[in-house]
Amino acid sequence: MILGIMQKARxxxxxxxxxxxxxxxxxxxxxxxxxxxxxxxxxxxxxxxHNKLSETEERKIQEKACSFKYKDKTPGEIVAELADAGExxxxxxxxxxxxxxxxxxxLNRRQRRRSKALLVEIKAxxxxxxxxxxxxxxxxxxxxKYYYLYLFTDIWDRYIxxxxxxxxxxxxxxxxxxxxxxxxxxxxxxxxxxDNGGPMRSTTFRxxxxxxxxxxTFSRPSVSNDNAFSESLFSTLKRNAGYPKTFNTIEEARExxxxxxxxxxxxxxxxxxxxxTPAQRRKGEDKKIxxxxxxxxxxxxxAHPERWxxxxxxxxxxxxxxxxxxxxxxxxx
Numbered sequence: 001m002i003l004g005i006m007q008k009a010r011x012x013x014x015x016x017x018x019x020x021x022x023x024x025x026x027x028x029x030x031x032x033x034x035x036x037x038x039x040x041x042x043x044x045x046x047x048x049x050h051n052k053l054s055e056t057e058e059r060k061i062q063e064k065a066c067s068f069k070y071k072d073k074t075p076g077e078i079v080a081e082l083a084d085a086g087e088x089x090x091x092x093x094x095x096x097x098x099x100x101x102x103x104x105x106x107l108n109r110r111q112r113r114r115s116k117a118l119l120v121e122i123k124a125x126x127x128x129x130x131x132x133x134x135x136x137x138x139x140x141x142x143x144x145k146y147y148y149l150y151l152f153t154d155i156w157d158r159y160i161x162x163x164x165x166x167x168x169x170x171x172x173x174x175x176x177x178x179x180x181x182x183x184x185x186x187x188x189x190x191x192x193x194x195d196n197g198g199p200m201r202s203t204t205f206r207x208x209x210x211x212x213x214x215x216x217t218f219s220r221p222s223v224s225n226d227n228a229f230s231e232s233l234f235s236t237l238k239r240n241a242g243y244p245k246t247f248n249t250i251e252e253a254r255e256x257x258x259x260x261x262x263x264x265x266x267x268x269x270x271x272x273x274x275x276x277t278p279a280q281r282r283k284g285e286d287k288k289i290x291x292x293x294x295x296x297x298x299x300x301x302x303a304h305p306e307r308w309x310x311x312x313x314x315x316x317x318x319x320x321x322x323x324x325x326x327x328x329x330x331x332x333x
Contacts, residue, residue, distance in 0.1 A: 003033060051307035053094060061090055061098045072241055073269075075099070080275030083293035083315075088300035091313065122193060122217065122323040124156040127282050130191045130323060131161065134230035135169055135199060136237075138253055139246045147253050150177050150199075152192075155229045156321045157281040158270050160261050161185060165254050171202025178208060188213045193323055195219045195227050229323060236264070274317045281317075290315040 002023060009019045020027050053061075064070055070078045075095035082088060090098075099105045124130035132155050138147040148169045152162040162181040166173050181187065192214050194200040200218070209216050219226030237243065237260060247253040269275040276286045297312040 002030075006030065051304075051309065053090060053098070053307075057089065058098050058101075061095055062102055062104070064089065065095065065099070065104065074271075076271065077269045077275055080269060080293065080315075083296045084289060086292070086296055088296050122191070124154075124321045124323070125319060127154055127157050127159070128185060128187075128190055130155050130193065130321075132193045132227055132229040132323060133200075134194060134227055134234070135174075135197065136234045138165065141246050141248050147247065147250055149234075149257065150174055151230065151233065152178070152181060153229060153233055154278075154282070155193075155323050157278050158229070158233075158273060159278040159282045160233075160265055163257060163261060165250060165257060167250060169197075169199055171199045171205040174199040174202070174205045175208045178205070178212075182212055189215070191215045191217060193217045193219070193227060194230075196221060227323075236268075274315060276317075286317060290317070 002025070005023075006016060006019060009016070016030065017027060020030055064082070065075070065078060070081070073081070075092040078095065079088075079090075079092050096105070122130060131152055133150070133152040136149045136151070138149055140146060147165050147167060150162075150164045150166070150173065151160065153160050162177055164173070164177045178187075192209065194216070196218055199205060206216065225231070240260065242256075242260075244256065247256070264278065266277055266279045268277055270278060270281075273281050273286070274290070276289055280286055280289065293315040294312070297315075301308045301312045
């Protein structure tokens with residue numbers, strides 16, 4: 001249409017620059033259009049996207065995401081579970097794009113921003129090498145009264161290795177819990193990290209650690225994110241869809257926590273583990289799972305190569321997990 005207008009202007013002996021300025025295009029653009037065969041690269045120009053999902057495929061993504069099985073899962077979890085079943089309907093990014101167009105994205109404002117990398121390194125390369133523990137308040141129906149959750153987790157596989165709930169916070173209770181854990185697991189030589197709370201610094205608790213040859217490390221004073229794994233676990237626990245917020249009795253709290261730990265260890269597809277469960281990671285099953293997912297993605301790429309501008313996503317997980325790391329950037333799975 002513009003080329004037609006320019007031809008009429010030319011016949012009327014009107015300068016091309018005057019018309020271009022009025023329409024809002026450059027003279028170079030006009031020259032390229034006259035040559036033909038060149039795409040319009042301006043922002044907002046109509047383009048043919050060859051790797052765009054069809055309406056049927058977008059509808060399938062919506063149906064999957066809104067189904068009862070996947071309604072509480074993130075796109076990353078859905079893609080991972082479908083890949084485990086040998087099915088691929090789109091990447092996590094495609095899910096988010098469909099969600100955005102369908103107004104299915106809800107911003108969770110309670111989530112904290114990630115903190116900057118720490119300078120002092122504490123890392124693990126296998127299970128039962130580096131543990132983290134902390135206590136957390138559990139609200140009751142009585143204002144001002146709390147139960148105390150004692151929680152020990154392995155930072156390499158995120159597995160909850162021990163927990164208890166009590167009506168008070170003390171080093172003696174922490175000591176008894178750790179002795180019970182030592183009866184099930186070999187704790188000799190394990191590094192145990194915590195903050196500087198009273199139970200962690202108590203002489204009673206430190207004495208049992210020395211007896212069991214456990215190496216204890218502490219967070220830096222006034223640095224809240226030095227024990228990030230425990231804090232993240234408490235966040236997952238209290239932001240869980242089934243968390244009751246308050247408990248009537250300590251028995252009710254213990255019953256709920258038992259179910260949560262079973263779900264977290266055996267069913268929760270952990271984001272930090274590239275969507276495998278802590279139990280799968282602990283048992284070494286993650287390698288076979290990632291191999292199957294990679295095969296599923298490669299078959300999907302071969303079926304629709306026009307939709308892949310580069311290589312397929314490679315499912316893998318780093319073999320070094322940092323509780324505190326230096327200035328090097330964290331690698332995504």
